[in-house]
Each structure stands twice: as C-alpha cells, then as structure tokens.
Amino acid sequence: MDVAIQIVASGLTLGAMYAISTVGLALVYGALNMLNMAHGAILALGGYVCYQVMAAMGLPAPLGVLAAMVVCGAVGVLIYHLAARPMLRSQNFETQIFIATIGIGAILQDLILRAFGPQPKPQPLALSGALNVGGVAVPYQNLLILAVALVMMAAMAWLLGRTRTGRAIRATAQNRDAAQLMGVRIGRVYAQVLALSGALAGLSGILLSSISGLLPTMGSDPMLKAFVICVVAGLGQVQGAAIAALVLGLLEALIQYLFGVQYAFAILLMLVIGVLIWRPFGIFGRRQVVRL
Amino acid sequence: MSLLELRGIQAGYGAQMVLRGLSLDMAQGEFAALIGPNGHGKTTLLRSISGLVRARAGQMRYMGQDIGAMRPDQIVAAGIIHVPQGDLLFPEMTVLDNLRMGAYLPAAAAEEAARLEEVYALLPKLRDRRLQIASTLSGGERRMVGIGRGLMAGGGLLMLDEPSLGLAPIVIDQIYAVIARLRESGRSVLVVEENASRIAEYADRLHLLDNGTFVWSGGGAEFLAQPEILATYLGG
Secondary structure, eight states: OHHHHHHHHHHHHHHHHHHHHHHHHHHHHHHHOOOOTTHHHHHHHHHHHHHIIIIITOOOHHHHHHHHHHHHHHHHHHHIIIIIHHHTTSTTHHHHHHHHHHHHHHHHHHHHHHHHOSSOBOOSOOOOOEEEETTEEEEHHHHHHHHHHHHHHHHHHHHHHHSHHHHHHHHHHHOHHHHHHTTOOHHHHHHHHHHHHHHHHHHHHHHHHHHHOBOTTTTHHHHHHHHHHHHHHOTTOHHHHHHHHHHHHHHHHHHHHHHOHHHHHHHHHHHHHHHHHHOTTOSSOOOOOOOO | OOSEEEEEEEEEETTEEEEEEEEEEEOTTOEEEEEOOTTSSHHHHHHHHTTSSOOSEEEEEETTEEOTTOOHHHHHHHTEEEEOTTOOOOTTSBHHHHHHHHTOSHHHHTTHHHHHHHHHHHSTHHHHTTTSBGGGSOHHHHHHHHHHHHHHTOOSEEEEEOTTTTOOHHHHHHHHHHHHHHHHTTOEEEEEOSOHHHHTTTOSEEEEEETTEEEEEEEHHHHHTOHHHHHHHHOO
C-alpha cells in the first residue's frame, strides 16, 4: 500500500510536470504546424527568470512566477514575429521553422549560460515539509506541482472551449483558410498561441527546477519527453497531450520502481513505438483522410 | 456606384499567372455567375477578392472602399463573404459550432441567434444535424453547412464557389432550391458554377472566364439564346 501511494504520488508529479510543458508544445503544433524546438530553452529561461527575481532581487515568489511567464510569453511573441511570420507563406514552412527554432533555442541557451554560468543553482521557489498520506510522506512541493498542473489544464480547457479567443484558435488549427474566411485574424492567433505556449513553458521550467535545480541545459530532457508525449497523443491534440502526460508519468514511476530508474526512458520509448505501430496518428489523433 | 469593381486584376501562384488582367462590375442586388472551363481562374478570382491570394496588379473596390491591400479578416468585416470550394469546414467541430464560427466577427455575433433561425429555416436538415461532428457528415450535408456558415456572417456580397460540385443529382436539386431562395431574397451573389446553362436560369449576368480573362459577359437569357458560346468555350 505504501509503495502504491509512493508510485502514484511521484507518477502524478512527473505527469503533471510533463503535462505543463507538453500542452504548450501541442497547442503550437496544432495551430501552426510548427514544432517549436526552442521550447526547452524557454523552459530553462523561465526557471532562471524566477531565480533572478527571487534570489537576486529578493522579491516574493508570485512576482518571480509572473515575471517568468511574462518574459517567456514575450519570447514566444518574438519567435512569431522574427521567425515564424516571415516563413509562413513558404511551402516548406514546417521544415524551415523546425530548423530556425533549433537555432533560436541554442542562442537562448547560450545567453542563459553567459548570464548565469554553468554551475547548477537551486530554485528558490520550493516548499518544504510533507503531507502524510496513509503513512507515506508526500512533499508539499509535489502537491503544489500537481495543483498547478490541474489549474493550468482547467484554464486551458476553459480558454479553448468557452472563449472567443479559444474558438479562433481551434478554428485556425482545423482549417487555416476557413478561419480567415470567418474573419479570424490568424496572425494574431499565432502570436497569442506562441505567447501562451511560452508562458506555460516558463511555468513548467520553474516547477521542474524546483525539484532538480537550475542548469542552462535543463530544458532538453523535458522537451524530448514532451515531444514523445505529443506524438503519442497525436500531434496538436491539446487535451489528449495532457492526459497522455499524466498516464506516461504514472507509467514512468511504475517502471522506475519495478525495473530501476535507468530503464524508465528506454521502456517508455518502446511502449511509444508500440503505440505508434498500432495507431500511427496517435491515440487521440484522427486518421487523416483526404477528401476531394 | 458599383458594389464590386475590379480593374485589371492579375494574380497567380509562383511563376504561373492565372488571372491576366480581369475587370468586373457588380451592382447592388445583382446575381452574377462566373462560368468557364476548369483551371482557368474562377476560384483564383474569388480567392483574390477575399484576400486569400494576393493580387499582383489591379484595383479592387467594394462599396467604394479599396480592398486590394486588406487582410482576409478585414475583407470579411467589410462585408464580402466567401463560401470556398470544397466547403473547408472545421472537421472536429459540431455543425452548430461550424455555423457559429460563421458569425465570429462582433457585428455578426450580435445577430447570431436570429441568423441561426434563418439558416435552419432555409436548410432544415442542419437543425437535425446540429450536434453532429462535421467530419462525419455526408457530402451534401457538408455543402449545406458550408453555405449555412457563410449565411451566418450576413455581409453584403456572398461568393459561392462551385456549390453543386461533386454532389448527387438529387442533392444538386436541393442546392439549387437554396440558390433560387437566395435569388428571390435580393442578395448580391457572385457564384462560380460549372453547369453554365443551369445557373443561367438564375443569374442576372454571366461572365465567361477563359485562360485568365473574360471572353464574354451578358445576361442569362442572352447566354441561353447563343448556344455557340457553349460550344466554343465549354465544349458542349
């Protein structure tokens, strides 16, 4: 029983962190057909901005979180205007933006390295103490991460499902030309989506670094996992990505317990390959049918 | 003043020129049809008017307003509604949500409930299908959603691109019943249609597009009285 609680607690925490970093990626792919390879660097940037605001400037935690989300959202808007927008009309947009964002990610990561150095730093935003659940101590930090993830998912569901902005985002994702013919200003939708994705990446970076510390390269591993989750869920499926993130987090925790940490990612990737053989368009993705 | 005034429009894709200097005038309340062989620029002309394709030369004025440099969303806001070829529905939304997207802009959103009733009155099947996901509809139903979604926007000029394309004869009759109703309502309509002699019964004016230019324009009755036009350009 203790073990089960332990696995569920750490699995949900992992899954929640994956969900926050994945949802932004899925949203951008869904709306723009754009794999944002700078996502990992934006994640790290969020962690460092929060660190800078709290540790160096001595300001309270909510300001650190807010600053990180605003800065990372702004980076998203910059990526839209400097990279995505000039390429949008190109036939090879998907390839070009993929390569361009690899470059942007590298620049961002080097800027962080230059500003903060290569040594690991602790994330000041961390809760101490633990809650006793059936004899198992679940750190408050894990509960905070889970709570933030749930709030974020609910907020995204509300935004996409209930607001005018969300309808415009969904319409643009489903048919770019048709959205324009309805009067949707798709350039603005793209900028909004990248801003939102950036802000979520910033938040995710803070949570990740609160557990494993700050490093300029801290974003690459979570971004890889976020891609895996996006592909499993079906590229561009935002809600599917959130669910897949939680399931894969739980699975990873279980595999870690049963076989050891070193096998977790390998076994996870094998499962992913299995899923993709079974459903190449992802669990929640729709089979692409070309109709004339 | 013309409702729509096009002068010397040139447009194309990459190195390929499709429209080679087109001029067109449409009056308020006119029902005009673009006819002609496939691949000669009818769809490109509609896409240029709605801003999805940027014209390379020429002037476009709608109700006296220069729309040539406007974004597609601004052209919709100005009142030109384009029901595209192939419907381009939002496949993962319900019929109702597709229709509501038609009334996305604030001016149309204010009228949404009333417009929805009008669309359901014109296309009763959509009311029964309103909670169905668009990708699961039949071809005829999809076409009706596409037209209904365009009507939700209101607007001053409705452009329909091949409303009967690829449908079964019985469904084409239903679509033509809708076209007849639109004709009676006095709306300004610009329709692209493959079946020239059928649309000629409804259109005030027909414009025959061949190889990127207009080669003949005239009234519907005039067209039907001159079978040699059909033979020359439409191979029938």
